[in-house]
Amino acid sequence: MKKSWAKPQMCQVSAGF
Amino acid sequence: MTPLDAARPLAKADSAPRLPRHVRLHFDQIRGAWALLSPEKVLWPDEVSLSILKLCDGRRSIAEICGELAIQYEADVDEIQTDVLAFAQDWSDRMVLRL
Numbered sequence: 675m676k677k678s679w680a681k682p683q684m685c686q687v688s689a690g691f
Numbered sequence: 692m693t694p695l696d697a698a699r700p701l702a703k704a705d706s707a708p709r710l711p712r713h714v715r716l717h718f719d720q721i722r723g724a725w726a727l728l729s730p731e732k733v734l735w736p737d738e739v740s741l742s743i744l745k746l747c748d749g750r751r752s753i754a755e756i757c758g759e760l761a762i763q764y765e766a767d768v769d770e771i772q773t774d775v776l777a778f779a780q781d782w783s784d785r786m787v788l789r790l
Binding site: 677678679680681682683684685686687 | 727732733734735736737738739740742743760763764766770771774775778782785
């Protein structure tokens with residue numbers, strides 16, 4: 675499957691949670 | 692400019708980013724997803740972020756990383772470099788990437 679470029683995203687969750 | 696700004700590393704095309712010693716990529720078997728673990732937070736990168744992080748070995752420059760990604764994604768290298776520089780800066784500011 676061809677990968678398509680998109681703005682990179684990172685979801686952050688605090689370790690405590 | 693504050694002294695803090697002067698000390699702030701800036702993402703440039705010749706920066707060679709790498710993960711700091713206290714941060715590591717870990718495959719979470721339960722979720723079937725890669726997590727970026729640091730002492731005080733967990734980050735869940737999407738597929739594109741993960742592709743970038745896996746190339747951040749401290750040897751490749753951002754320009755070289757973008758060249759490889761342009762081949763992988765068959766996308767415009769300038770568009771990729773704009774996105775990668777912005778996010779490398781963001782991740783560096785959050786101390787999960789060392790420039």
